[in-house]
Amino acid sequence: MPYLRMPPARRVxxxxxxxxxLAAATGYGFRDAGASASPVWDLSLPLAVLAIAVPLSRRRPGTAVVLxxxxxxxxxxxPATPANAQVLSLAALSCLLGARVAAARRPLLVLSGCLALDLVTCAVLRTQAVWWFYALTVLPAALLLPWLAGRHRRGRRELVREGWRLARSLEERQHLVAERARLTERADIAADMHDSLGHVLSLVALRAxxxxLSPDLTDRDRADLADLRGTIADAVEQLRETVAVLHDPAGTEPGAGLPLTDTVEDLLARAVASGVPVRWERRGAMPVLSPLVRRGMYRAVQEALTNAVKHAPDGEIRVRISHEADRTRVNVVNTAPSGDRPVCAAEGPTIGAGGRGLTGLRERVTVLGGSLWTGPYQGGFRVTAVLPHQVAASPDTAASRPETPPALLGPGPGAAYPAPGTDTGTPDTGTPDTGTPDTGTPDTGTPESVARLASVRSAARRRSVAAFVAPAVAAAFFAAVYLAWQLTTSVLPPSRFDELPLGRPRAELAALLPDNAYPYPPDHARSAPQPPGTRCEFYRSGRDLLTExxxxxxxxxxxxxxxxxxVPASRPTAP
Structure with missing residues (x-):
């Protein structure tokens, strides 16, 4: 059975x-036409055509205008008049044509065809000059002017949207510049440490x-000096690792230690060529990633491979890279080592990406706005890194978010779901796993331009509503006040009506008459017979505004x- 996609409720x-x-306008025109109007041609047919044209105007606005x-x-x-209530519907759909179609050529052809049809209709029917005037003035105005208004609204909306897109791009660039400045400052600190402390430690090791080699020393003294020199060498190595964490080559992006042309595929190919049992797969289309995210993904795979080779050299390694809509998930799982060798993956320094180990990898992923999970998995070890396709605006606060376990590996080559009770290396947060782990980006990381755009849009909607509602409310208020004034100033009390003598001039009766006559008598009062050669006026007999x-x-x-x-308030019924 084919799937029918329902339109959104807001659109409906x-x-x-x-x-x-538009149906209300059509009904009013039908009522105003009186007895000469046809219920089929002047009411039912227009309502049916509007029921088709209004939803059709979203996909084919030109066809809706033609209808x-x-x-x-x-x-x-x-034959009585060329005007009808459908001119309002024509203007509304012409405005939608201008607002929903970007190009101008096809809508102009549609409008020209409509005008040609109107003129041909006048020629075929051999109408009078009034009908030609209507077809040459009113209908072109109803077609062209609303279309121009719709195009203006569309152009303004696109201009505003493009402006906010540019503002968002500039804001993201500003965040990247700030991050580059922070990393540059860290590189300066690393250079100072290397130039000062590293030089001093090297001299101390050289003198030790x-x-x-001094002949005056005893064997115990020489052993102590050897231990001292080894301790200094260890301190120099630790300093080198610290500098590697802080320092990136000048003029390059963070993490640019790998060649620009080196990819994850190259890394895995070298591992396989070296005899490492690696099986890997990629899911999803490869998106366009920034160099920061691409190198972060490279470092995650490199560190996980190094960790697996070091602690489980003969275990199988499975690598899965899944590209989702807005993030990329890197999952590396190694099986348990053979024999009794335990799985060990401490958070301390390990040989790999610059000697930084899993701690350095976690720092790199966090800076990019992602999340890293590590821990035992089915007797082996698993490293899962989730990297967003766009660098987070405030990466420093990403680590403060509570971590939730990543989605487990689905069935695939060499992968299986963990058995019940298997430790995944991450604490249970008590929340259900939705399959999309938290990337560590805080709620406050929403770009300021997005919040500003939402605020401006809300204010614009309020102003637009006020621009239409306020005049309507004011017009209704003044109309109600004016109507109440007319009704109350046209009241002739029954006592004064009885005091009016016939045959007396109006000047003598002015004190008994109200200021104004009632301007809205019903049809049966107007059509009542009156003496020949007289002019009749109507007055209300009471001040009640809510009843006749x-x-x-x-x-x-x-x-x-x-x-x-x-004259009775209601029409008298025929006997």
Whole structure:
């Protein structure tokens, strides 16, 4: 059974709201047309066409405009008037055409075709000059002006989006520059240590070696001097390792100790050529990685291989590199060594990437915003590094996040799930494993440009809503106030109505009459028969604004009151 992809609820609600507005305009036009309107051609058909055109405007906005323009052309067949309510729908869909189509050539062809159809309709129907004027002014304005407004909105939106993308790029570059400055400072510290302390220790070791050759020393003194020289040599080696942690070659990126052309594939190929039993696989397409992340992945594989060869020289090694949407996972597992040799992978210095060991590897991964897990696994040892494709903005706080166990190796070549109760080398955090371990990036690492963009978008939405809602609310308020004023100033109390004598001039009755006549009498009151040659005015009989009240009708012959009567609030029913 084929899978049907449902559109998002927000899109469906937007289309439904637009259709509701256009359907309301269509219904109002049908009601205003009166008895001459056809329920099928003037109501049902436009509603059905709008129900198709509104959702179609997302994928084929040009076709939607053509459909609604057909309704406008059909409306020009009306012999009474060429205007119809579909002009509003045509303007709305033309605006969507400009907002949703970047190119201008095809929309202009659509608009030109619509205008040509309207003019051909006028020619075929042999309409009067008013219809030609409508087709040459109103319909082009409904097509072209909203389309230009939609294109302006689209261009402004793309300009703002591109500006924020540039700001985000500059912010990431600023973070990289700050990280380079920090690493440069560490290199300066390493150079000072090497030039001062390293030189002094070398001199001390040289003088101790010279004293061993003195003929005046006893054998015990020579043994003590040999031990002293060995201790100094160990101190020099430890200093060299410390300098290797802090120092990177000047003018290169951190971790640039490997050749620029050396890859993980080259590293694994050399290991296999050296007789190391390595099996490896790559999952996912190789993404475009920055040099920092690429070299971090190289160091993770190199250190894990070195650790496995040192502590389990005859054990099998499985390497898996999985590229996900925003991160790369490096998983290296070695089996248990043969015989009774225990698995040992201390966090101290090991031979490998610059002598830094797993501690140095953890520091490098953390600086990149990733996470590193190490520990026993099925009798052997596992090293898992998760590196983000983009360097984190605040890597210094990454280590403060609690670690969760990485996803276990899935079934594959040489891999198996751990048996129940097997120690994975990481403490249980009490949280379910979702298969995507925490990369160590804190929640506060969101780029400032992203937060600023969200704030500006929210403010823009509020201003847009206020720009439409505030005028509507103000118009409704003043309309309600004006209507209430008209209703309250056109009230003629029953007592005063009874006091009005017939045949008296208006000047004498002005004190009994309200300031204004009631301007909205119902149709049955307007159509009631009146004496010939008279002009009738209507007044409300009460001040109740929420219910309909009876009306008083005063008919004047010139300035003289000819007749007065009462008109019921509701239309009288026929017997």
């Amino acid at each position: 609600c937007g289309d439904a709201a637009l259709w509701g507005v 609604v323009n057909g309704l406008c052309a059909l409306g020009m067949a009306d 070696g010279a004293l061993e 009240v009876d009306l008083y009708r005063l008919c004047w012959s010139g300035d003289t009151l000819a007749t007065k009567d009462t």
